Amino acid sequence: MPPRRSESDSRKIFLASGLILLLLGGWSAFGPYGALKYLRLRKELDQVAARNEELKEQNSSLRKEITRLKTDPVYLEEVARQQFGLIKKNEVLYEIPAKKKRHE
Numbered sequence: 001m002p003p004r005r006s007e008s009d010s011r012k013i014f015l016a017s018g019l020i021l022l023l024l025g026g027w028s029a030f031g032p033y034g035a036l037k038y039l040r041l042r043k044e045l046d047q048v049a050a051r052n053e054e055l056k057e058q059n060s061s062l063r064k065e066i067t068r069l070k071t072d073p074v075y076l077e078e079v080a081r082q083q084f085g086l087i088k089k090n091e092v093l094y095e096i097p098a099k100k101k102r103h104e
Contacts, residue, residue, distance in 0.1 A: 029035045068075050080086045087093050
């Protein structure tokens with residue numbers, strides 16, 4: 001028959017087990033691969049995925065504009081006039097400066 005453990009021995013074993021569980025729990029939450037790091041990485045991943053979607057939409061829009069610039073001469077002319085101030089032969093461009101506000 002094995003010897004009986006005293007109450008103080010049982011208490012020491014219980015406290016040691018509790019301490020080990022507490023340390024393991026702390027390590028799981030706050031360690032280098034813990035739950036907090038996982039949550040931070042998850043949030044970062046969601047942000048990167050959202051930014052990726054924005055960039056995909058922007059790329060799609062740019063591709064459509066490139067196609068339009070290559071195939072639609074009216075649109076190409078409009079863009080050239082707006083961005084580069086180009087004019088047709090025998091056209092005159094008048095630029096009217098904005099009025100300055102007088103300080104009274």
